[in-house]
Amino acid sequence: MLVKEVMTPKEKLISVSPMATVREALKLMRTHKVRSVIVDKNTPDGAYGLLTFKNILQSIVSEDGDIDLLNVYDIANTPAISVSSELNVKYAAKMMVTSSIKRLLITDNNELHGILTMSDIIGILMDSVE
Secondary structure, rough: EEEHOOOOEHHHHHEEEEOOOOHHHHHHHHHHOOOEOOOEEEEEEEOOEEEEEHHHHHHHOOOOOHHHHHHHHHHOOOOOOOOOOOEEHHHHHHHHHHOOOOEEEEEEOOOOEEEEEEEHHHHHHHOOOO
């Protein structure tokens, strides 16, 4: 099974500008009930990023709670770790487990196609058990 058959497509993802404030990103995450947002590229040859609750919590701790001083680009994981949509899911899963990564961006030719999460992979396993 290929990653593209399991991933969440980009049409369902929430993205944010790298120049947005962390507070704006947090509001987006709350509104859409997601734990991460995609950070858009600045330029066509730039890199996508990923902003998670963990990044935000780490920044709140390090900035003594003042997230208004930070923009998304200050704390996001950029470049985000990504794999091809044509990769077999078992290799993506192995990469996630060995590197302790919960989310992988799915890109081909530096264009975003979706995201693969641990939940997506566990969903496949649950379906195969039924």
